[in-house]
Amino acid sequence: MASAGTALTKPILAPVGTSSAGQDRHPWSAVVARYGDHLALERGCSEHTVRAYLGDVGELLDFLAARGRTDLAEVGLAELRRWLAAQQDDGAAAATLARRAGAVRGFFAWAKDNRIVPVDIAGGLRSPKVGRALPRTITRNDARELLDAAAAAAAEAEGPRGARDVAILEVLYGSGIRVSELCGLDIGDIDAATGTVRVLGKGGKERVVPLGVPALRAVDAWLAQRPQWARPASGHAIFLGVRGGRIDPAVVRRVVHTALRAVPQAPDVGPHGLRHAMATHLLEGGADLRSVQEILGHASLATTQIYTHISDERLRAVYRQAHPRA
Structure with a gap:
């Protein structure tokens, strides 16, 4: 990956009012x-x-x-608040404001630690509280229909694509891993003997996740056809694109969205929706919250608890529909 400090900062180096080719540079680019x-x-x-x-x-x-302003040391908390207020006036959502405030707090804390500023002024920067919306997900029947339809389509298709797509869907739903984690998998990361997959998650943290028999079979079926697409540049990547390179997250998203169209009643939740579904179905089946946290790789148990809310809401919906005195 290119140096984050060079390639990733290009869009914000030019000061307001100058062209991208202007001689003036942003005072804080370095x-x-x-x-x-x-x-x-x-x-x-x-x-x-x-x-x-x-x-x-x-x-x-x-x-x-x-x-x-040309000196970060002269910036005060009031100016940071005015910046957030200006965005709120422009219609920025509470979630957007919360994210931006968090990013700025992290930046100034780092600047203080590196003696770029004498005081961490952003520590007191607050943003609107964000209500946690329940993520959309699919039912158990939806998941079964999705995977059955994908398998049927793969059986009729020619070439490796169908087998690869079925394996992608089975691994995403079977393990609950993120798209980026799936794209980073190498052949040695799956242990068929123990039924697990080793995943490199956020922050470079490694975890081992259970993988069911259908997913293991689907991966084996794909690996049998993988040589048709493999190239020297493929390395040990499990999932490949049609040109032989490691698969791109955008391709995985397209695979999932296409597959979901085969289940008309299912919401178009995308790959992360399969992760939500897996967690929800585990809890509905009796799994404890701590185990689900470990599987998903959540740093905080509070992040995992939202899935209990989904299950509770479903219970209430069934109650309201079925009970005569609801």
């Missing part, structure tokens, strides 16, 4: 570059996360530069 390197190399953030953080920080710095 600081942003260092922060990008810190996120990528020291904290192990993904490229997507680094881009998001630097984008939020860049919007603040552009706001400050447009108001004549």
